[in-house]
Amino acid sequence: MISMSRSDFPYLKEQDFANYPAVYVLIGGNKRYVGQAAGQSISLRLSQHFLKEDKAWVESVLFFARADGILTGGKRKLWRGEAVRLILRNEKYMGDALLQKTYTTDFLTKKRVKNDGSYAQQYYVENSHPAIIPRVIFIQAQQELDRRKSMKNKQSQCFSGKYALSGITVCGDCGNAYRRVHWKNRGTVWRCKSRVDKREHNCNGRTIYEKDLHEAIIKAINETLVVRDAFLQQLNDNINSVMTDGLTDRLGELDCQLKELEAEIISLAVGGQGYDELASKILALRDERDAVSKEIATDANMKQRIDEMEDFVKGHDAIVEYSEVLVRRLIEKVTIFEKNIVIDFKSGVSVTVDL
Numbered sequence: 601m602i603s604m605s606r607s608d609f610p611y612l613k614e615q616d617f618a619n620y621p622a623v624y625v626l627i628g629g630n631k632r633y634v635g636q637a638a639g640q641s642i643s644l645r646l647s648q649h650f651l652k653e654d655k656a657w658v659e660s661v662l663f664f665a666r667a668d669g670i671l672t673g674g675k676r677k678l679w680r681g682e683a684v685r686l687i688l689r690n691e692k693y694m695g696d697a698l699l700q701k702t703y704t705t706d707f708l709t710k711k712r713v714k715n716d717g718s719y720a721q722q723y724y725v726e727n728s729h730p731a732i733i734p735r736v737i738f739i740q741a742q743q744e745l746d747r748r749k750s751m752k753n754k755q756s757q758c759f760s761g762k763y764a765l766s767g768i769t770v771c772g773d774c775g776n777a778y779r780r781v782h783w784k785n786r787g788t789v790w791r792c793k794s795r796v797d798k799r800e801h802n803c804n805g806r807t808i809y810e811k812d813l814h815e816a817i818i819k820a821i822n823e824t825l826v827v828r829d830a831f832l833q834q835l836n837d838n839i840n841s842v843m844t845d846g847l848t849d850r851l852g853e854l855d856c857q858l859k860e861l862e863a864e865i866i867s868l869a870v871g872g873q874g875y876d877e878l879a880s881k882i883l884a885l886r887d888e889r890d891a892v893s894k895e896i897a898t899d900a901n902m903k904q905r906i907d908e909m910e911d912f913v914k915g916h917d918a919i920v921e922y923s924e925v926l927v928r929r930l931i932e933k934v935t936i937f938e939k940n941i942v943i944d945f946k947s948g949v950s951v952t953v954d955l
């Protein structure tokens with residue numbers, strides 16, 4: 601990935617990667633423009649942008665150049681997805697940079713130095729260039745990507761996601777996922793994965809008819825509607841428990857402290873007096889700051905889920921039919937026990953249905 605300022609442009613053409621296709625982001629003030637130069641070199645595309653009056657705001661450019669030219673024809677879409685994932689996973693897009701992480705390009709001397717960590721310690725300087733993605737959104741995206749990844753790992757079934765209950769329905773006995781199985785003549789059932797897969801197993805998880813499972817879900821959703829007031833009160837309690845005002849203040853303080861120390865460390869020579877001490881102080885503050893940020897992001901996610909549940913509860917009467925859409929929207933997890941089913945809603949509320 602290459603970061604350059606607009607004034608570097610005359611020198612870009614002398615770099616080998618100038619002729620590669622690329623995904624790029626134009627940055628200036630609060631504006632961002634994401635584009636891709638496919639079937640065309642990044643330097644040509646940027647020269648077209650820079651000629652135009654309406655791109656006068658652009659101050660700097662970030663881009664991923666690809667030597668393999670994969671950004672052509674049918675694979676275009678694939679690469680775009682890949683680039684978005686890269687952006688979401690790369691701390692640089694948060695406005696932070698791990699200094700010397702990959703290599704630094706000096707556009708004037710055309711020297712490139714790859715840093716494998718052997719010649720200089722790496723320090724992560726925050727807010728070192730404008731963020732494309734605000735920190736809280738960035739961390740939320742990390743959590744969402746992690747959640748999807750762990751979801752994927754849990755279900756080896758290839759048609760995961762086809763049914764809303766796949767992947768969220770688990771065995772109360774052994775913790776494995778429940779799987780939808782079609783039995784000839786006897787209809788569709790859900791069974792614990794360990795019972796489906798293995799002839800020998802230690803699981804006592806029961807087999808449940810799909811229509812019974814759906815019935816339980818309808819019952820649970822309706823329970824949230826019938827006891828509306830009590831339920832809304834419970835949601836309100838949940839909202840109160842995720843209030844983050846104190847955390848936001850703390851985050852501001854930590855950011856201020858870090859900014860000062862980081863300015864200080866940049867002015868010190870690597871390995872010079874007090875350098876290591878200052879560096880470890882910075883690292884400790886960052887750990888705390890990251891923990892606080894994570895907590896704020898988690899709370900923001902939670903608040904959104906609670907709001908959605910509240911909207912639903914306020915705006916609906918009892919349902920009579922099972923709905924895939926509603927399950928996806930409202931339900932986090934369904935656990936099958938021997939005598940009952942526990943339905944955990946995304947809003948943090950649980951309902952137990954005897955069945």
Ligand SMILES: [Zn+2]
Nearest residue numbers: 771792803805
């Ligand atoms: Zn089981």
